[in-house]
Amino acid sequence: MSKPLQGRVAIVTGASAGIGLSTARHLADAGARLVINARRAEKLSVLAAEINSTAPNTCVPVAGDCADQATIDQMLNTAKRSFSADADLIIVNAGRGLAGSVVTSDTTQWDEMLRTNILGAATLIRAAGKRMLQAVPENQTGQHGSWLSAPARDIIVIGSVVGYHVSPFSSMYGSTKFAVHGMVEGVRRELGPKGIRVTIVAPGFVVSEFQSVAGYEDAWFSQVKDKIGPPLAPDDVARVITFIAAQPPAVHISEITVRPTRQDYP
Numbered sequence: 001m002s003k004p005l006q007g008r009v010a011i012v013t014g015a016s017a018g019i020g021l022s023t024a025r026h027l028a029d030a031g032a033r034l035v036i037n038a039r040r041a042e043k044l045s046v047l048a049a050e051i052n053s054t055a056p057n058t059c060v061p062v063a064g065d066c067a068d069q070a071t072i073d074q075m076l077n078t079a080k081r082s083f084s085a086d087a088d089l090i091i092v093n094a095g096r097g098l099a100g101s102v103v104t105s106d107t108t109q110w111d112e113m114l115r116t117n118i119l120g121a122a123t124l125i126r127a128a129g130k131r132m133l134q135a136v137p138e139n140q141t142g143q144h145g146s147w148l149s150a151p152a153r154d155i156i157v158i159g160s161v162v163g164y165h166v167s168p169f170s171s172m173y174g175s176t177k178f179a180v181h182g183m184v185e186g187v188r189r190e191l192g193p194k195g196i197r198v199t200i201v202a203p204g205f206v207v208s209e210f211q212s213v214a215g216y217e218d219a220w221f222s223q224v225k226d227k228i229g230p231p232l233a234p235d236d237v238a239r240v241i242t243f244i245a246a247q248p249p250a251v252h253i254s255e256i257t258v259r260p261t262r263q264d265y266p
């Protein structure tokens with residue numbers, strides 16, 4: 001029996017840990033071929049070897065900063081060269097948090113966070129969107145167009161519940177996700193009519209490397225877990241992403257929030 005993502009070519013950024021790593025595994029299980037990205041080359045190699053040991057020659061790592069145009073071009077070119085097809089499933093996942101608010105957070109980390117979360121997402125969406133537009137001529141994107149029988153084309157972006165709900169405790173990080181949510185909705189309205197699905201996935205609390213990278217205090221996060229737990233695991237979000245991508249081309253789950261059941265806010 002064919003798998004739900006058989007024939008698809010995916011790019012996953014931030015695949016060395018957390019949601020991106022789980023998503024790469026789930027997409028591979030569902031039959032997709034993959035280009036995976038993050039800065040830590042050794043972690044990517046381990047994941048690629050794991051996936052290739054089950055499905056040979058289906059996973060290629062591209063290490064580098066997800067906001068560099070050169071890395072983005074390399075991801076897209078590697079997909080085409082390795083799998084003889086342009087990527088049709090882009091998971092814009094790499095990102096980082098930052099403990100504290102606009103008033104209290106460490107300003108020396110602002111540049112990196114804004115660059116990764118906003119500019120990195122925008123640059124990849126732009127580059128992938130342009131290639132996807134070239135793949136199907138506009139005169140074939142009407143309601144009876146050939147795009148319906150081709151593989152679906154997806155750009156799935158990981159936002160956050162703090163991209164919907166103003167949270168004073170992480171207002172600088174939250175601002176980056178508000179920007180991403182606005183960007184994704186704008187691009188959805190632009191590319192959706194051309195047959196390209198642009199989706200925002202907004203997770204609540206997920207236990208990953210996110211908390212230590214952001215600099216959350218253990219005591220604070222323990223309190224959060226007591227109040228809203230159990231928190232999500234990366235697999236919980238990866239399952240949802242895979243489900244979205246597996247819908248038929250004319251069906252678009254454009255926006256989804258995944259929270260731990262007991263998380264009331266944000």
Ligand SMILES: NC(=O)c1ccc[n+]([C@@H]2O[C@H](COP(=O)([O-])OP(=O)(O)OC[C@H]3O[C@@H](n4cnc5c(N)ncnc54)[C@H](OP(=O)(O)O)[C@@H]3O)[C@@H](O)[C@H]2O)c1
Pocket residue numbers: 013014015016017018019020037038039040041043064065066067093094095096097116158159160161202203204205206207208209210211213234
């Ligand atoms: N965890 C949560 O509670 C939560 C909730 C809502 C939304 N999110 C969002 O979900 C996404 C994934 O977070 P996560 O929880 O999986 O965090 P994570 O475990 O820290 O993973 C982040 C991934 O992004 C990569 N990355 C960071 N900066 C990068 C850069 N400049 N270039 C390339 N890769 C980069 C990291 O790899 P390297 O360090 O190897 O580069 C890592 O693979 C983020 O966008 C985050 O904002 C997380």
